[in-house]
Amino acid sequence: MTVRLGVTGATGRMGREVIAAAADRDDCEVVFAVNRDPADETVDGVEIESAAEFDSLVDDREPTVVVDFTGPESAVDYAATCADADVAFVTGTTGFDDDQREALEAASEAVAVLHAPNFARGVQALLNVVGEAVRNLPGYDVELVETHHNAKRDAPSGTANGLLEEIEANGEFTERTHGRVGEDPREAGEIGVHALRAGNVTGEHEVILADNHEELRLTHRAEDRGVFAAGAVDAAAWIAGQKSGWYEFSDVIAE
Numbered sequence: 001m002t003v004r005l006g007v008t009g010a011t012g013r014m015g016r017e018v019i020a021a022a023a024d025r026d027d028c029e030v031v032f033a034v035n036r037d038p039a040d041e042t043v044d045g046v047e048i049e050s051a052a053e054f055d056s057l058v059d060d061r062e063p064t065v066v067v068d069f070t071g072p073e074s075a076v077d078y079a080a081t082c083a084d085a086d087v088a089f090v091t092g093t094t095g096f097d098d099d100q101r102e103a104l105e106a107a108s109e110a111v112a113v114l115h116a117p118n119f120a121r122g123v124q125a126l127l128n129v130v131g132e133a134v135r136n137l138p139g140y141d142v143e144l145v146e147t148h149h150n151a152k153r154d155a156p157s158g159t160a161n162g163l164l165e166e167i168e169a170n171g172e173f174t175e176r177t178h179g180r181v182g183e184d185p186r187e188a189g190e191i192g193v194h195a196l197r198a199g200n201v202t203g204e205h206e207v208i209l210a211d212n213h214e215e216l217r218l219t220h221r222a223e224d225r226g227v228f229a230a231g232a233v234d235a236a237a238w239i240a241g242q243k244s245g246w247y248e249f250s251d252v253i254a255e
């Protein structure tokens, strides 16, 4: 069965990669791709249409799944349209606030919705091992450093927030310290969180665990955005066969 994909944010850094990743597979076809202000553009031969036409494109082209890399507000709107139209929704967008996250989850009552702040398989492995490292090293200082390109809007990254949840679920921590400034020394129980923005860095996440005698560094570095796009299209192909509900990238990898 060919999975019919709708792509949002199609001329963005990730949208372009999603169209390219879909073209690399013979089981996926992009049936429409939209962006906010398209200017007679094509990406890999796919015509970019106006996001204002999204609802009618969903009705007319009958996608199986919409793949979204835009911003939190638009992702929530697109998810609601998909829920009404019985179309599965995969989003890699990050930076949702609590209400937006709730709205996304509400869509999953009607259709299959998958959200992953990071579609790299290496980051899934990092999420799996970081909790074990924290459990094995109680009392060690934990610091998290993430680095991204200078156009990224949200900080810390969605991936960093996921790593922080894993760290906190596996150890005794009192607070997250974002950046570090002033005279006060580090206190036990803090998790230091540092978001760096520079140039065109694709995405790096490092968790440092240290006591006074040793340190462990767990680092993931994405070399190019194709790795995220390939994971997102894998997720789209996978979710096409799922019933309504909330899914994560770990569900895709588990099969």
Ligand SMILES: NC(=O)C1=CN([C@@H]2O[C@H](COP(=O)(O)OP(=O)(O)OC[C@H]3O[C@@H](n4cnc5c(N)ncnc54)[C@H](OP(=O)(O)O)[C@@H]3O)[C@@H](O)[C@H]2O)C=CC1
Binding pocket: 008, 009, 010, 011, 012, 013, 014, 015, 035, 036, 037, 051, 069, 070, 071, 072, 073, 074, 091, 092, 093, 094, 095, 116, 117, 118, 119, 120, 154, 158, 228
């Ligand atoms: N899960 C993962 O593996 C990854 C997630 N991301 C996340 O994906 C998202 C997009 O990243 P990236 O591609 O780098 O960003 P870009 O800014 O390059 O692309 C986003 C695209 O979405 C459009 N867009 C943004 N906001 C809206 C809106 N409110 N309504 C309609 N269209 C909108 C933009 O249009 P316009 O050009 O008009 O602004 C742009 O074309 C971010 O949240 C990022 O953190 C990124 C990489 C990997």
Ligand SMILES: O=C(O)C1=N[C@H](C(=O)O)C[C@H](O)C1
Binding pocket: 094, 117, 118, 148, 149, 152, 156, 157, 158, 159, 160, 202, 203, 204
């Ligand atoms: O905006 C990006 O570029 C990325 N965002 C994701 C995040 O917020 O974690 C994933 C990746 O690191 C790239």
